[in-house]
Structures are given as structure tokens and as C-alpha cells.
Amino acid sequence: MELTPALQEDFDTVVRRNPGEAEFHQAVREVLESLGPVIAKRPEYVEMGIIPRICEPNKQIIFKVNWQDDAGRVHTNRGFRVQFNSALGPYKGGLRFHPSVYLGIIKFLGFEQIFKNALTGMPIGGGKGGSDFDPKGKSDNEIMRFCQSFMTELSGHIGHDIDVPAGDIGVGSREIGFMFGQYKKLTGRYESGVLTGKGLDWGGSRARTEATGYGTVFFAEEMLKLSKESFEGKKVVVSGSGNVAIYALEKVNKLGGTVVAMSDSSGYIVDEGGIDLEQLQDLKEVRRGRISEYAEANPGARFVEDGMIWDVPCDIALPCATQNEINIGGARALIKNGCTLVAEGANMPSTPDAIRAFAANGVRFAPGKAANAGGVATSALEMQQNASRDSWSFEHTEERLHDIMVGIHERCYETSEEYGAPGDYVVGANIAGFLRVADAMMALGVI
Missing domain, CATH: 3.40.50.10860 (Leucine Dehydrogenase, chain A, domain 1)
Structure with a gap:
């Protein structure tokens, strides 16, 4: 997507000041591509230099x-x-x-x-x-x-x-x-609030371990509700096998879906009957083993060392591993095999070409800055508990997390409608997030 001349100038400055930092350039451009209508509507952001300031x-x-x-x-x-x-x-x-x-x-x-x-x-x-x-x-x-x-x-x-x-x-x-x-x-x-992700016995929050995976599924569930669908009966592919992937698997199971493939850096496993949560948790969280060991212990599963997990047919894909793991080839494979929804559980796991392919083929797509926000949201809840010397139940924390993810979905969707791109969650997330930060920067002055 082309940038407006002013935004192109800002992006060129970012590239010049930060040579060789391809991932940073990609992240900045992805946001700036959404902001043309905002700058046209709110020229005061240009006058106050908000774009260069937010990129530095x-x-x-x-x-x-x-x-x-x-x-x-x-x-x-x-x-x-x-x-x-x-x-x-x-x-x-x-x-x-x-x-x-x-x-x-x-x-x-x-x-x-x-x-x-x-x-x-x-x-x-x-x-x-x-x-x-x-x-x-x-x-x-x-x-x-x-x-x-x-x-x-x-x-x-x-x-x-x-x-x-x-x-x-x-x-x-x-x-x-x-x-x-x-x-x-x-x-x-004993400054409990200086770090989050702590153990439960010394200031940690219940549901923090589960939060990013749960949050990604909660966001995807809201996307499905718009077309009167649910996870019930859906085949799901989840990349990764760390905390995010494991707890995405758990929540998908609870909502009636079946996770048929997961991965780590050595390859991926396919289990058409559904990957067993308890076995995977024991393998990855207790024994710290490789995902190939799951296939060795389960005759119905197979391990694939070469190729890519996105070759596995599915209805929904949840990339939960690392940046740029879905390239154009992965996107084409998902589209060919009938995937209709992709929600990012990792940070920027889809390349720009992949995102464009999803949009061109009607695949609903949720960027990580929206669908992946459950972890940091629950970290902020942990900070609240630390500040008040309090500890909440798992159920209360999960309810708060669910409400936050529903709110993020509403914010993104409504913003996409307001700026003429209904259902484009990339536009909605970028603009909604930008507006909140930019307005605070305007209020605080040039500092």
C-alpha cells in the first residue's frame, strides 16, 4: 500500500535513522499505511510532529x-x-x-x-x-x-x-x-509491581500464564460471532508449543474446536483426533522436550520435520510462535485449504504479503497488536493487584480478561467502520491504538 507523501517522508526518516533493522521498518510501515485518513482528518497531529515523535x-x-x-x-x-x-x-x-x-x-x-x-x-x-x-x-x-x-x-x-x-x-x-x-x-x-509474570506465591496473578492464549481465542470468538459462527466443530492449527499455544489449545477445546497441529523449531505434529492437552503440557512444561516426542508416544499422530505447518488443512489458524512465520507461501496454502480466519497470537507473525493475500481472498485477519493483547492486559491486572496488596481468583481474572478482549474487538471493529474499512482489523487496530496514544501526547505537550 502506498503512503501519503508526508507519511512516506516520515517512514524514510525512520529507515535512515535505523539502518539494517528490517523488522522495525516493517512494523512502522504497517502502522503508517493505516494512518492516511487520520492525518487528513486531524492535521494537528502533523503540526505537533506526532508521527516522528511516536516512531522514535x-x-x-x-x-x-x-x-x-x-x-x-x-x-x-x-x-x-x-x-x-x-x-x-x-x-x-x-x-x-x-x-x-x-x-x-x-x-x-x-x-x-x-x-x-x-x-x-x-x-x-x-x-x-x-x-x-x-x-x-x-x-x-x-x-x-x-x-x-x-x-x-x-x-x-x-x-x-x-x-x-x-x-x-x-x-x-x-x-x-x-x-x-x-x-x-x-x-x-519488596517492590512487587516492578515485574509481572511472577509466581503465585510472591505476587503473581492467576490466569497470567494462560492469558495470551486465552485472549487470542476470545478475540477470534468475537470475530466468529459477527457471522453467527463459533469454534464448535472447527479444525484449528496453532503454531508454536509454548505458553501461548498451549493455552490457546486449551481454550479452543473448551469452546468445541479441535486443534489438529502444533509446532516447535524442530517441526510440527499432526493429530487429526485432536492434540492431547495434558500430554503436551507434560512434554513442554515439565520435561521441556521436543514436539517430535508427542508423535513418538501417540500412534495416531505424525511428526513432520520439513515443510510448514500451514500446509495442514484447517478452518482457523492461530500463529503463536514468532515474527514473520506466515509468508506468502504459507498464506496461499491456508487459503487453498479453506482457512477462513487467522488470529495472531504472536507479535507480527504474518508478513505484509501474507496479510494482503488474506484480505484479497476474504480471510478474516486479526493482527497481533489486537488479538495478542491478553497477556499484557493481564499483566496490568497483576500490577493492580500488587498496588492494592490484593489477590484475585482465577475466575475473576479470566472474566476481566474476557471483557478486555471483547472491548478491544469492539474498538477495532467500530474504528474500522468509522474510517471506511469495515471488518479490516489491521486498520481498526492501528487507528484505534494510535488515536489513544496521539491524543495523550497532544495533551502532554512537546516533551
């Missing part, structure tokens, strides 16, 4: 992380925290530990987080962080030493009213626990 992080923090393995060898990794925009509240966004992490990945994730957080209606800004550290194959003690070193460098930049990190790929409650312990030691304070 407030702070980009890069630091060295030294740690020692069990054999006594010293390793050096790089750590990042990008504090992107705090117009709506303290910076909020996860930490990703994965070898692919570099500044461009963190900036793309932080930029997406601005609008995702805005869509929740919660008072939180956007940020993201992480490291190129790979937790796979490391002992608990090695991960502890890395997390302690990482937090030693990060601790001076965060706080419950400043910046509240959480988990992401490679960072679960174990890693959050090690980092929280180090923060507590360094500051001498």
Missing part, C-alpha cells in the same frame, strides 16, 4: 551482560531495554531471551507494544527488552547467574512507576523469579 523511542538502553557457566567459563551477552512511549503510563513490555535478539527486534516489539497496550484501555505505555542469550540447554544455575547479571545492569532503569518488564520468548516464571530476587537484593525493597 524515548530511550534505547544497551548493556553488557557477563556471566559464568558451570564449568567456570565466562560469557558475554548483550542486553537491551527500549523504552518507547510513556504517554499513557509506565513503559510495559516483556523481555525476550533468544539468539536472534538484536536492537531492531527489540524496537519492532516495543513499537508494536505501544499500540497493543493502548488498545487494552489500561494505563500503560510501550517498551520491550531482552538479550541474545539462549536459555536452551543451560542449567538452572547458569540461567540464574545470567538473570542476576542481566538485572544488575537493568535495575537502575526500571520501577513500578517507570518501566515494568515481563516475560516473552525464553523468559518464564523461573527467569522472572531470578531477576526479581536480584532486584530485591539490589534495591532492598
Whole structure:
């Protein structure tokens, strides 16, 4: 899609200032492509320089992380925290530990987080962080030493009213626990709200582990309701096999659908009878095994090492793994095999070409900044509980999450109608999120 001349100039500036950061460029362009009608209607955003300001992080923090393995060898990794925009509240966004992490990945994730957080209606800004550290194959003690070193460098930049990190790929409650312990030691304070994704015994929120997967399914359910459909009887493909994918599977099962395929970095499994939740949880959450082991233990399942999971016929696809996992080939396979709805449970898992193919072929599509917002929404609920020294039941938290996801869906759909693109959730999510942040920036002045 072509940008207006003014927006093209802003995008060219982003590319020039951030060379080599392809994922960040992609995320920025995807948002700017939706904003032409907004700028035409609200020229004051141009006068106040909102677009250049929202595309430039407030702070980009890069630091060295030294740690020692069990054999006594010293390793050096790089750590990042990008504090992107705090117009709506303290910076909020996860930490990703994965070898692919570099500044461009963190900036793309932080930029997406601005609008995702805005869509929740919660008072939180956007940020993201992480490291190129790979937790796979490391002992608990090695991960502890890395997390302690990482937090030693990060601790001076965060706080419950400043910046509240959480988990992401490679960072679960174990890693959050090690980092929280180090923060507590360094500051001498039990500041529960400085991190979210904590364990239930020390300030965590019930339903936080399940929230992103549940939220994605809740959003997809609202999309289905518009055409008087439901998950009942639908075949579903879910990429990934981490928390998001596992709890998307659980919620799809409860709503009457059948998840027939899931994946990890080694390949994917197909089980036409429906993937068994308890077996998968034991494999991935307890034994930390590979998904091929599921097929070895289930004669009705098969493991595919080559190819792509999107070749598996389905009614609904929920990409819940990582960015750009559905390319144009994956989109064409889904369309050919009759998929009618795609809801992103990960951050930007569909390439621009794939999204255009879905639109051209009538496949309903929900971008991650809307459908993936359940995790950060429940993190904000965890912050509320920490601030009031309270703890809510699972049922109450899940109800709040459901209401938030229904609200995000309504906001996106109504905005898409207002701006002449009814049912285009990309347009609706981008504009609705942008308006909330841009109006707050206008109110706060040029700072």
C-alpha cells in the first residue's frame, strides 16, 4: 500500500535513522499505511510532529551482560531495554531471551507494544527488552547467574512507576523469579509491581500464564460471532508449543474446536483426533522436550520435520510462535485449504504479503497488536493487584480478561467502520491504538 507523501517522508526518516533493522521498518510501515485518513482528518497531529515523535523511542538502553557457566567459563551477552512511549503510563513490555535478539527486534516489539497496550484501555505505555542469550540447554544455575547479571545492569532503569518488564520468548516464571530476587537484593525493597509474570506465591496473578492464549481465542470468538459462527466443530492449527499455544489449545477445546497441529523449531505434529492437552503440557512444561516426542508416544499422530505447518488443512489458524512465520507461501496454502480466519497470537507473525493475500481472498485477519493483547492486559491486572496488596481468583481474572478482549474487538471493529474499512482489523487496530496514544501526547505537550 502506498503512503501519503508526508507519511512516506516520515517512514524514510525512520529507515535512515535505523539502518539494517528490517523488522522495525516493517512494523512502522504497517502502522503508517493505516494512518492516511487520520492525518487528513486531524492535521494537528502533523503540526505537533506526532508521527516522528511516536516512531522514535524515548530511550534505547544497551548493556553488557557477563556471566559464568558451570564449568567456570565466562560469557558475554548483550542486553537491551527500549523504552518507547510513556504517554499513557509506565513503559510495559516483556523481555525476550533468544539468539536472534538484536536492537531492531527489540524496537519492532516495543513499537508494536505501544499500540497493543493502548488498545487494552489500561494505563500503560510501550517498551520491550531482552538479550541474545539462549536459555536452551543451560542449567538452572547458569540461567540464574545470567538473570542476576542481566538485572544488575537493568535495575537502575526500571520501577513500578517507570518501566515494568515481563516475560516473552525464553523468559518464564523461573527467569522472572531470578531477576526479581536480584532486584530485591539490589534495591532492598519488596517492590512487587516492578515485574509481572511472577509466581503465585510472591505476587503473581492467576490466569497470567494462560492469558495470551486465552485472549487470542476470545478475540477470534468475537470475530466468529459477527457471522453467527463459533469454534464448535472447527479444525484449528496453532503454531508454536509454548505458553501461548498451549493455552490457546486449551481454550479452543473448551469452546468445541479441535486443534489438529502444533509446532516447535524442530517441526510440527499432526493429530487429526485432536492434540492431547495434558500430554503436551507434560512434554513442554515439565520435561521441556521436543514436539517430535508427542508423535513418538501417540500412534495416531505424525511428526513432520520439513515443510510448514500451514500446509495442514484447517478452518482457523492461530500463529503463536514468532515474527514473520506466515509468508506468502504459507498464506496461499491456508487459503487453498479453506482457512477462513487467522488470529495472531504472536507479535507480527504474518508478513505484509501474507496479510494482503488474506484480505484479497476474504480471510478474516486479526493482527497481533489486537488479538495478542491478553497477556499484557493481564499483566496490568497483576500490577493492580500488587498496588492494592490484593489477590484475585482465577475466575475473576479470566472474566476481566474476557471483557478486555471483547472491548478491544469492539474498538477495532467500530474504528474500522468509522474510517471506511469495515471488518479490516489491521486498520481498526492501528487507528484505534494510535488515536489513544496521539491524543495523550497532544495533551502532554512537546516533551
